[in-house]
Amino acid sequence: MTAASSSEVPVGEDDLQAWIDGRLSSSRRDAVEAWFAMNPEVAARLRSMASQQEKLRAVLQLKHDEPVPARLRVANLVAARRVARWQGMRRVASVCVWLVAGGAMGWVGHATLSDATRDRAPTATAMATRPMVAEAIAAHRVFAADLGRPVEVAAAQEAQLVTWLSNRLGRPLAAPDLLPLGYRLIGGRLLAGAGGDPAAQLMYEDARRLRLTVYLRADHAGPTGTEFRFSDDPAQGVTAFWWVDRGFGYAVSAEGLDRPVLLSVAEAVHRQVTQRGTPSPSL
Amino acid sequence: MAALIEPHIPALRRFAWALLRDGTVADDLVQDCLERAIAGWHLRHHDGNLKAWLFAILHNLFLSNRRRSARGGMDRSLDDDGAAALMRADPTATLAAEGRLVWQDALTALEALPEDQRAVILLVGIEDLSYEETARLTGVPIGTVMSRLSRGRERLRRLLDGEVVKAGAQQALRRVK
Known part of the structure; x- marks a missing residue:
């Protein structure tokens, strides 16, 4: 009778939950409480839930108020990270000596080859014909849709996965960490690229189960350049950002992902691969 | 930072x-x-x-x-075995008259919920994240967040109020046996 317009909407389950959480507007709260008067049994249950939530909060507040252990201090974690990075760099450096020796010989021949092909293969149109990219998109299409067995080796065995793929591709690889972007590694597989070069596909998944893949293999065909290039397969809706760095091609593919989001993932992958010195022999 | x-x-x-x-x-x-x-x-x-x-x-x-840790399938939903195991594990659980389980400890009762409901109850009810944030974070539509909240809180209430939980009926789909 005294109802304001917002109280004329029937009370729903989400109103009841929001009532427990104290997230209703005051007029809506009045409407819910008026409804409680007519539904005393439900009201009793809801009040019971609200008081249980308070108890739970009280118990958990004790945990919240504990002093934070030293190992969880940001300053300590940052310091530990610096040490780990330094040790990592020393390891990478020893690998790089070996890679530079091998890479330098390949690089001479490679440079002359790419000079010759550079003007015939402009960046913008290179995509459709570049086998590495076509393979990456095709592999994404086939495996990302596979609900039963999307990966050959699951992320649970990340260490084995990385070692195995590194051995097969002949380069030290590391699976980029995309968790800060909301994608967790679910695993990877070994594939055969055009010309028989082994290729690796790493697969990631976000909370909505949307998958993206990182495809990589040795790639000496056509122009190189670390700038990102965009490519898509309009028929299949798969899009990819890719780049070639010192004879190694990378493609980050997804289906139905906004271009800027995919680009930010590609940038994260690129940064991590470059930081780790993997597999760029330029360090 | x-x-x-x-x-x-x-x-x-x-x-x-x-x-x-x-x-x-x-x-x-x-x-x-x-x-x-x-x-x-x-x-x-x-x-x-x-x-x-x-x-x-x-x-x-x-x-x-x-x-x-390969425990993916082991949602600790409250089926008959689960109730018994929880009671063994939790000294605060008592067997009331008529064989009803009563948990005094809200936290332990929380453990009896399926994981998706538990996470939502904690994120919303304890950590004060909005329904939208919780939906984005768990990767489900907001309607699913609301229904997980609703079902989770109802089960929690039954556990703590000592009502008989018809576990078999509600959880039949969850069990992989």
């Missing part, structure tokens, strides 16, 4: 502990979360909510670790 992250650490520890109920394992998870947040600091959306971002990393890690 430290000044922005530090204020959230107590809440992250609380959430991890409520999920895992083991102080050391929970702090390991928080440490892992913080290390990744620091490493990926430049990747976060500057306009986004830092708290929700940290909780999303933690929750994602929790899910992948759980999958890793």
Whole structure:
């Protein structure tokens, strides 16, 4: 009778939950409480839930108020990270000596080859014909849709996965960490690229189960350049950002992902691969 | 960065502990979360909510670790075996007249809920994340968040109020036997 317009909407389950959480507007709260008067049994249950939530909060507040252990201090974690990075760099450096020796010989021949092909293969149109990219998109299409067995080796065995793929591709690889972007590694597989070069596909998944893949293999065909290039397969809706760095091609593919989001993932992958010195022999 | 992250650490520890109920394992998870947040600091959306971002990393890690430990199928839903096991494990659970289980400890009762309901109850009810943030973080539509809240809270209430839980009926689909 005294109802304001917002109280004329029937009370729903989400109103009841929001009532427990104290997230209703005051007029809506009045409407819910008026409804409680007519539904005393439900009201009793809801009040019971609200008081249980308070108890739970009280118990958990004790945990919240504990002093934070030293190992969880940001300053300590940052310091530990610096040490780990330094040790990592020393390891990478020893690998790089070996890679530079091998890479330098390949690089001479490679440079002359790419000079010759550079003007015939402009960046913008290179995509459709570049086998590495076509393979990456095709592999994404086939495996990302596979609900039963999307990966050959699951992320649970990340260490084995990385070692195995590194051995097969002949380069030290590391699976980029995309968790800060909301994608967790679910695993990877070994594939055969055009010309028989082994290729690796790493697969990631976000909370909505949307998958993206990182495809990589040795790639000496056509122009190189670390700038990102965009490519898509309009028929299949798969899009990819890719780049070639010192004879190694990378493609980050997804289906139905906004271009800027995919680009930010590609940038994260690129940064991590470059930081780790993997597999760029330029360090 | 430290000044922005530090204020959230107590809440992250609380959430991890409520999920895992083991102080050391929970702090390991928080440490892992913080290390990744620091490493990926430049990747976060500057306009986004830092708290929700940290909780999303933690929750994602929790899910992948759980999958890793090959206990994925073991949702601790309250079926008959589950109730018995919980009662053995929890000295505060008592067997009331008519064989009804009564939990005095809200926290232990929480453990009897399916994991998706538990996470939502904690994120919304304890950590004060909005329904939208919780939906984004757990990767489900907001309607699913609301129904998980509703079902989870109702089960929790029944456990704590000592009502008979018709576990078999509600959970038949969850059991893989």
